[in-house]
Amino acid sequence: xxxxxxxxxxxxxxxxxxxxxxxxxxxxxxxxxxxxxxxxxxxxxxxxxxxxxxxxxxxxxxxxxxxxxxxxxxxxxxxxxxxxxxxxxxxxxxxxxxxxxxxxxxxxxxxxxxxxxxxxxxxxxxxxxxxxxxxxxxxxxxxxxxxxxxxxxxxxxxxxxxxxxxxxxxxxxxxxxxxxxxxxxxxxxxxxxxxxxxxxxxxxxxxxxxxxxxxxxxxxxxxxxxxxxxxxxxxxxxxxxxxxxxxxxxxxxxxxxxxxxxxxxxxxxxxxxxxxxxxxxxxxxxxxxxxxxxxxxxxxxxxxxxxxxxxxxxxxxxxxxxxxxxxxxxxxxxxxxxxxxxxxxxxxxxxxxx
Amino acid sequence: xxxxxxxxxxxxxxxxxxxxxxxxxxxxxxxxxxxxxxxxxxxxxxxxxxxxxxxxxxxxxxxxxxxxxxxxxxxxxxxxxxxxxxxxxxxxxxxxxxxxxxxxxxxxxxxxxxxxxxxxxxxxxxxxxxxxxxxxxxxxxxxxxxxxxxxxxxxxxxxxxxxxxxxxxxxxxxxxxxxxxxxxxxxxxxxxxxxxxxxxxxxxxxxxxxxxxxxxxxxxxxxxxxxxxxxxxxxxxxxxxxxxxxxxxxxxxxxxx
Numbered sequence: 001x002x003x004x005x006x007x008x009x010x011x012x013x014x015x016x017x018x019x020x021x022x023x024x025x026x027x028x029x030x031x032x033x034x035x036x037x038x039x040x041x042x043x044x045x046x047x048x049x050x051x052x053x054x055x056x057x058x059x060x061x062x063x064x065x066x067x068x069x070x071x072x073x074x075x076x077x078x079x080x081x082x083x084x085x086x087x088x089x090x091x092x093x094x095x096x097x098x099x100x101x102x103x104x105x106x107x108x109x110x111x112x113x114x115x116x117x118x119x120x121x122x123x124x125x126x127x128x129x130x131x132x133x134x135x136x137x138x139x140x141x142x143x144x145x146x147x148x149x150x151x152x153x154x155x156x157x158x159x160x161x162x163x164x165x166x167x168x169x170x171x172x173x174x175x176x177x178x179x180x181x182x183x184x185x186x187x188x189x190x191x192x193x194x195x196x197x198x199x200x201x202x203x204x205x206x207x208x209x210x211x212x213x214x215x216x217x218x219x220x221x222x223x224x225x226x227x228x229x230x231x232x233x234x235x236x237x238x239x240x241x242x243x244x245x246x247x248x249x250x251x252x253x254x255x256x257x258x259x260x261x262x263x264x265x266x267x268x269x270x271x272x273x274x275x276x277x278x279x280x281x282x283x284x285x286x287x288x289x290x291x292x293x294x295x296x297x298x299x300x301x302x303x304x305x306x307x308x309x310x311x312x313x314x315x316x317x318x319x320x321x322x323x324x325x326x327x328x329x330x331x332x333x334x335x336x337x338x339x340x341x342x343x344x345x346x347x348x349x350x351x352x353x354x
Numbered sequence: 355x356x357x358x359x360x361x362x363x364x365x366x367x368x369x370x371x372x373x374x375x376x377x378x379x380x381x382x383x384x385x386x387x388x389x390x391x392x393x394x395x396x397x398x399x400x401x402x403x404x405x406x407x408x409x410x411x412x413x414x415x416x417x418x419x420x421x422x423x424x425x426x427x428x429x430x431x432x433x434x435x436x437x438x439x440x441x442x443x444x445x446x447x448x449x450x451x452x453x454x455x456x457x458x459x460x461x462x463x464x465x466x467x468x469x470x471x472x473x474x475x476x477x478x479x480x481x482x483x484x485x486x487x488x489x490x491x492x493x494x495x496x497x498x499x500x501x502x503x504x505x506x507x508x509x510x511x512x513x514x515x516x517x518x519x520x521x522x523x524x525x526x527x528x529x530x531x532x533x534x535x536x537x538x539x540x541x542x543x544x545x546x547x548x549x550x551x552x553x554x555x556x557x558x559x560x561x562x563x564x565x566x567x568x569x570x571x572x573x574x575x576x577x578x579x580x581x582x583x584x585x586x587x588x589x590x591x592x593x594x595x596x597x598x599x600x601x602x603x604x605x606x607x608x609x610x611x
Binding site (some may be wrong): 181189190274 | 369370371372373375376379397398419421422446447464465466467
């Protein structure tokens with residue numbers, strides 16, 4: 001019973017504060033129907049449902065295959081039409097209130113079902129289900145699918161709140177905070193102006209870290225934050241830290257999750273620069289490649305520092321947030337090769353709406 | 355001796371220049387209320403040891419997290435000096451070491467350092483109990499990055515990756531690098547434990563660096579008296595593997611070569 005009520009809540013958004021829904025396009029209780037990952041999930045779920053339906057209707061394995069074929073003959077055209085229509089109406093659906101959007105989608109699906117049934121009437125006369133039954137199954141299936149996406153979005157969204165907590169507790173290492181304050185203190189007497197700038201940067205950095213980071217931000221803002229962060233680290237580490245930015249081809253208006261790069265740079269400094277007296281280079285490349293944004297971070301890899309738990313936590317959190325915002329269309333990969341550690345991020349080029 | 359025999363000679367060791375300059379400011383503030391002088395600054399443990407050869411000091415303010423060699427290891431090497439200075443550790447954040455410090459009454463200061471704390475620590479520095487090697491070793495479970503030996507009042511550092519083998523003879527352990535030998539006063543069994551990842555025992559009295567092994571040769575033969583010899587990179591000498599340790603030829607033959 002509890003599961004059922006959770007489901008109905010999930011579908012009708014009973015416990016959901018409505019105001020927050022339309023403020024951000026991603027994430028949403030409705031999936032982004034133009035996302036490849038979402039499409040794939042839809043197709044797999046529908047195939048799963050048809051197999052289940054065929055199993056219920058059939059007496060033995062051979063019969064089940066026949067049943068499945070005849071159900072698929074109806075469901076596959078439905079899926080293709082649905083993907084097409086939902087993809088086209090995606091932006092519009094996301095601007096509707098959630099319950100209204102659910103109602104519209106259910107109506108559209110029932111419409112498509114009737115269309116398909118009527119169009120194939122002549123082909124499948126004997127086995128064709130009546131309109132009432134088709135309508136009923138379509139409503140149930142549509143609600144189940146929407147409930148799944150709703151729940152998935154809720155399961156993943158703690159990652160957003162955690163991002164904030166972890167940033168404060170672990171990712172922005174206390175080590176960095178206290179060392180930075182210490183470095184600023186050292187400047188107060190000799191170079192008051194540099195101390196001022198450094199404190200302002202520190203304040204900006206912590207403002208972002210403590211903010212509610214649910215909404216995507218333009219890439220240029222994240223890059224600016226990284227500049228401020230690296231400025232603070234340069235204050236401490238001096239010549240030992242060298243940074244190479246290759247961002248000429250950067251799509252400044254691409255939307256990315258906030259704190260996508262900064263935690264990675266922090267790991268790069270902590271594991272790649274600090275353990276050595278010799279200067280080390282952190283290389284950052286960002287460019288767009290048709291409809292994708294590519295980011296590549298490289299830093300020297302020192303085997304001695306084996307305390308990688310902080311690194312793993314940051315990577316796991318970024319992966320979760322990427323998957324929440326972009327599903328299967330975004331990826332984060334790491335590798336070590338000839339003394340370098342590399343993080344490569346690929347995500348869809350979602351432009352800022354102006 | 356120093357110009358002011360009673361004044362406290364302080365050396366700052368920190369890899370971050372701003373951190374050193376901050377402590378320098380604070381030391382100047384302290385100097386108003388009691389006699390002290392800045393004997394020098396070092397950016398690493400190696401620099402500190404080199405500095406202390408020329409300039410004796412009473413107290414070292416020693417950062418814990420430094421590249422190459424952390425502060426706790428540096429303190430272990432300092433103990434080989436004829437007159438080791440007192441050590442006050444400085445750290446921005448390092449909870450596990452701090453607990454150990456409390457436990458063993460080791461002196462430390464948290465960065466950013468407050469003038470009063472520094473002042474208090476320096477005033478009682480002559481009274482604090484000197485650091486003990488076993489305490490420091492307990493605090494860091496990690497293997498050292500360098501071994502150190504005392505030669506004519508100086509501490510010589512030998513990077514562990516440069517060591518070919520360690521051989522126990524009578525009172526000492528001989529450290530062999532490609533260049534030369536050093537005499538170390540530490541038990542071989544303890545070294546074997548500490549460097550278990552990097553060294554392998556080939557004989558009752560000999561540990562060999564796994565990374566330096568270039569091959570195994572069989573000596574003698576027909577009479578059943580055959581034995582294995584280890585060849586090492588850059589060394590003509592070949593070291594015998596004892597009968598009891600022969601299994602390592604098989605094990606390492608697969609992984610190392």
